[in-house]
Structures are given as structure tokens and as C-alpha cells.
Amino acid sequence: MIIRKPADIKPSEITSKDAYLNRRSFMQGGLAASGTILSGSALSAVVPQDRRGKLTGIRESEYSTSEAPNSYDDITTYNNYYEFGTGKADPYRYSQEFEPHPWTIEVSGDAEKTGSFHLEDFVKPHTLEERIYRLRCVEAWSMIVPWVGIPLADVLKQFQPLASAKYVQFETLVDKGRMPGQRSRVLRWPYVEGLTIAEAMNPLPILAVGLYGEVLPNQNGAPIRLVVPWKYGFKSIKGIVKIKFTSRRPRTSWETSAPHEYGFYANVNPEVSHPRWSQARERRIGSGSGGFSSIFSNTKQETLKFNGYGEQVAHLYDGLNLRKNF
Amino acid sequence: MDHNRRIGFILKPFVFVLCLVPFAILVARVVNNDLGANPIEAMQDHFGEWGLRFILMMLAVTPLRKLTGRVWIARFRRMLGLFAFFYVAVHFIIWLWLDRELRLADIIEDIFERPFITIGMAALTLLIAMALTSTAAIRRRLGKAWQRLHNSIYLVGVLAVWHYWWQVKKDITEPLVYAIILSVLLGYRMWLRWQTSKTKQAS
Ligand code: HEM
Secondary structure (H helix, E strand, O other): OOEOOOOOOOOOOOOOHHHHHHHHHHHHOOOOOOOOEOOHHHOOOOOOHHHOEEOOOOEOOOOOOOOOOOOHHHHHHOOOOHHHOOOOOHHHHHOOOOOOOOOEEEEEEOEOOOEEEEHHHHHOOOOOEEEEEEEEOOOOEEEEEEEEEEEHHHHHHHOOEOOOOOEEEEEEOOOOOOOHHHHOOOOOOOOEEEEEHHHHOOOOOEEEEEEOOEEOOHHHOOOOEEEOOOEOHHHOOOOEEEEEEEOOOOOOHHHHHOOOOOOOOOEOOOOOOEOOEOOOEEEEOOOOOOOHHHHHHOOOEEOOHHHHOHHHHHHHHOOOOOOOOO | OOHHHHHHHHHHHHHHHHHHHHHHHHHHHHHOOOOOOOHHHHHHHHHHHHHHHHHHHHHHHHHHHHHHOOHHHHHHHHHHHHHHHHHHHHHHHHHHHHHOOOOHHHHHHHHHHOHHHHHHHHHHHHHHHHHHOOOHHHHHHHOHHHHHHHHOHHHHHHHHHHHHHHHOOOOOHHHHHHHHHHHHHHHHHHHHHHHHHHHHHHO
């Protein structure tokens, strides 16, 4: 396989096995040269210790919310990742055996530079940032998640997209053996997501490789996933193996599967209901799991347009009818 | 003790307690804080699923009675029906109180604009009518009308599965399993009817 570096791509450059293995252990050490395994018992036992490398050299970000993050347990045991099953606990249950290394990402389409890259090379040129973001699921629940990642725009710029690149398409790994949920045809595989180039170049989206200062757990999309905080969670595709610059709007998975319920844009919008439920309010996960009485005091909260990120992204949709383009 | 009393004094209380087990399990999970990250959804799903299971159990009474020849099984139908009503009612109350948070406008909007809720409400309304008329005295007073009303349990079964089917996001495996069970139960009745009409014609 030809593995290129994003910085200077020569087709002749082939990674030797040694360098490759080196990189691998480097990744397992958690992208950090030190490779310290966290004394992370403070967090949880949900993810086995040997999969929990601490990340270092993480910068803070002005885009982080000051709201208190959800617990590591909530974030790692309650989410959707249909590649591992359709229940909310399935990703946690059925992703434990998943081995996300080695991992390559194929960049293709309308850009000056394209090719296959080791995850490590992909990430290395960038400084890791912690982004504490609100996450709003289309199912009307939400969390606060302390992601660690790299700005998507910085990554994409390196490939020098052409003027014809109007959209960026992402694809998740297809591997029935390792992703048991793919044995069911509940969605069409691979999972496909996409953004307009303007959305992708906004400073908010990141490619996340970590959570709570550690490597990203399998159930949350290891080793690398997208996070687009002003859109419903299903836009934030996990386990990315392909990125493609394209002039045509990607046919995304949920839109393909139920076009009257899920759109390409999928911006969080309290004014536009899902056909089967209202999006006006949301339940913040976690605030109700502190025992009996807290269940009854866990009231819902108002959903904010663009999930509260309107200041950064509303201008992207000037003149667009958000009711039609839901 | 004779046969009748054995059923009345031993089996009935035993089944009654058994029917409360799903409720007890949920209470235990609440107390142990074992409902996962979204306890309200977990509670609502638990009661909805048990409501549906009790409806199906009730529909299974007649086929079981016919197949085993044990007439006393029919004496559990009312209890199963009232438990179906109980679990669905809690399912509904959780929705009203913890999900919709008693906001009248939201509640009305959902009932009229979300088909899966509309269907659930129809099923619940029928269950309420049946629960209110479930005593022997009312049954005698209503005569034929009572039977007609209580035959709508078949309809409730269909509505309940339909409601489940429509509320899932994508994976219809579980509602499909319930739909198959329901079809077998309803199919058996249709077959019985066809058999009796055949024998009637023959005689
Ligand atoms: C015969 C009556 C009913 C039965 C048997 C029933 C049963 C069920 C079942 C089995 C589920 C799926 C649970 C799961 O996902 O595991 C469900 C979901 C649901 N039901 Fe019902 N239901 C009934 C009536 C109602 C009524 C009257 C309402 C409200 C007006 C209602 C509101 C809901 C809602 C909101 C959900 C989705 C909960 C979620 O988000 O998981 N149901 N119901």
C-alpha cells in the first residue's frame, strides 16, 4: 500500500514496516510520545485499562463551553453507533474487541493532494485541542462532551481542495467481522456523511481522536471521528476511513434511509419537528441518573437553534430555507 | 380443597404476584440507580413493553384453553387484562409527567400530530373502557354490548404493535417479533371461527 504524508506527497514514498510498527506503538501509547497509561480509575471501568492511553500536549480552545461535561460513563455507555448494534448500550457492549490500529485514511477527489495516509501522519502535523461541545442527538437528548481533536479545516486545507470541491464526503469502515452491527441491513453500509465545503472549513468541526484527555474509546468512534456540534449527532460520523472532495452532494446514510425524516443539513433546529417527535426541547443526559429523586427532577431544557452555535455558523445558511433544507 | 378453590386461593394469588414482578424489577433498578444514562426512557420502554406483553398474554388465554382443554385458564383473563391496563397506564403517566412534563400544548400537539402517539392513545382509551367495565356486575348489566366492547382487545393488540413499529427509528426487529406473535394468536382465532362455521354448515 502506498502511504503518503500530507505535507509532501510523493507517490514513491513507501512506509517501511519498522516505521509502521513504530507508529503503531506510538498510537497505542495514545498519540503521545510518553505513552503514559493513565491512572484513570478516577474515570471509570467501562473501557479496559489497556485501551486507555492518555493524550498529552492538548491545547485548550476558546470554542469550549463552560458547562459541566457529562460523566465518562454516560458518554461511553449511551450513544448510537449502528455499526455495533442499534441499542444505545450496544456500541459499548460490542465494540470492546474492536482493534482500531493500524488505521489508514484514504483522501480522494477534487484536491491537489490525495492518497492513503496512516492515521498518525494524518494527525501529527496538528496540535491536539480539547473542545468541550454540546452534543444534541436527533432523538432529543443531549450531552456535554470533552472531545480532543484537530480542527477539520486545518486538516482539509493541507490537501488543497480544488474550486470544484463543493462538498466533503466521509465514510466509515466496513468490516462485518469487526463491526457486528453491519451484519444487519438496518442501514446501507458504509455509513456516509457529508458537509458543504463552507461548513467543513468553519472553525468548529473537529476530527476527534480523544475523549476526556485520553484516546477515543471504540464505542465513540475510534480511532478518528467527526464532531460537528451544531448538527444532530448522526452527522458526526465515526470510524472514518475515507474522505472525498466532491462537486456533488453526498448521499448520506440517514437521508437515504428515511428522506422525509432526516435531511442532508440536519442542523439542530427547535422550530422544525421530526415527523414523529418535537425538537423543541431536549433531555440532558446524566442530570437524572443520580438516584430516585433526581429522575423526577430531571426536567428537559429548551433546544437552541444551531445547538447554541449560531454565532459561529448561522451565516453559513443565509438565504437558505431551513424548513425545507432540514 | 377442591379444584375450584385451589385455583381461587393458591394459583390466583401466585399469578397475581408473578404479574407484579416486572414492576418490582423496575423499582429495584430505580432504587439501585441501575437504569443507565437515560432512566426516564428506560422506565417508559419497560412499561410499554410489559403492557404489550400482557395484552398478548391475554390474547393467548383462549388458544391455550382450547389447545389444553383446561377451562380454568379463562379465569385469568381478567387479571391479565387489568395488568395490561396497569402497565400501559404507567407507561402513559411517565410520558405525560416525565416526558411531556405536563405541558398541555405539547401533549395535545403530540396526540394529534404524531401518528404513533395517536394510535397509542386509541389503544389506551379502549383499555380504559375495558378496565372500567371489568366487574362481573357490569358485565351482566351490559350483556351483549359488553362482549362487543371487550372483543376490541384484538384491535388493541393490533394498535399496540403498530404503535411500537412506528416509534422505532430504524431497527424493526423487536416489533416484528411481536407482530408475528400477534398474527399467530389472531390467526388461530380466525381458524377456529372458520372451523365452527364449517361444522355448523355441515350439521
Ligand atoms: C396499549 C397501549 C400501549 C402500548 C402497549 C404501548 C407500548 C409501547 C412499546 C412496546 C414501546 C416501545 C418501547 C421500546 O422502545 O422498547 C412504546 C414506546 C412509546 N410509547 Fe407506548 N404504548 C401504548 C400506549 C402509549 C400511549 C397512550 C402513549 C402516549 C400518549 C405512548 C407513548 C409512547 C412513547 C412516547 C414511546 C417512545 C418512548 C421512547 O422514546 O423510547 N404509548 N410504547
